[in-house]
Amino acid sequence: MARWMRWPRRIWSCGAACVLACAAASAEPVAIKTPSGTLHFETPAGYTALSEDELHIKFGRYGRRPLAAWGNARRSSTVAVTWSRMAQKPLTSEQLPEFKSAMETTLPRLTPGMVLRDSSLVQIAQRPWVRIDSTAPAVDTEIRNLMYLTDLGGHMVGVNYNATVADYAQQEAGFSSSAGTLRTQD
Numbered sequence: 001m002a003r004w005m006r007w008p009r010r011i012w013s014c015g016a017a018c019v020l021a022c023a024a025a026s027a028e029p030v031a032i033k034t035p036s037g038t039l040h041f042e043t044p045a046g047y048t049a050l051s052e053d054e055l056h057i058k059f060g061r062y063g064r065r066p067l068a069a070w071g072n073a074r075r076s077s078t079v080a081v082t083w084s085r086m087a088q089k090p091l092t093s094e095q096l097p098e099f100k101s102a103m104e105t106t107l108p109r110l111t112p113g114m115v116l117r118d119s120s121l122v123q124i125a126q127r128p129w130v131r132i133d134s135t136a137p138a139v140d141t142e143i144r145n146l147m148y149l150t151d152l153g154g155h156m157v158g159v160n161y162n163a164t165v166a167d168y169a170q171q172e173a174g175f176s177s178s179a180g181t182l183r184t185q186d
Helices: 009-025 052-062 093-110 165-179
Strands: 029-034 037-042 068-071 077-084 115-124 127-137 142-152 155-164 183-185
Touching (some): 093 115, 093 127, 093 142, 155 165
Antiparallel strands (some): 029 037, 037 183, 142 155
């Protein structure tokens, strides 16, 4: 019998637990199908899908539920994917600078107390995205939002990373890493 196979059971158990813990904390690749294409990305490490009940509690009261959402273990931070039909005027990559300007004006009017920290056009996987960084008050805390928006088959797809302001510093690296994996497929 090989020498390593004679290791005590306790060592094997610890090793297996470490492997499972690392696997549970690793980033999860997801593909979200929309009516106009598919969004691919990796969720931040350790994030799990919100249940139907959690989606309803967090988003249902406003009438606009995301296509999917994931959260950290305490659910103080989430990543949500949205899709919007652009029936009147299809959205194209060339229109994203104009779209960014419209969002800079519209979002603060729609969200009382929202503070726009930064907005820019960024390239991710050779595709332009509008990136909007903001804070907004919630019932009992303040929320930091990083929103990434782009065109997908003439419509808008978005990924919103958010955390309480108190948790944001701990989530920022995971948000950045996840955003770097955003890919679309018409």
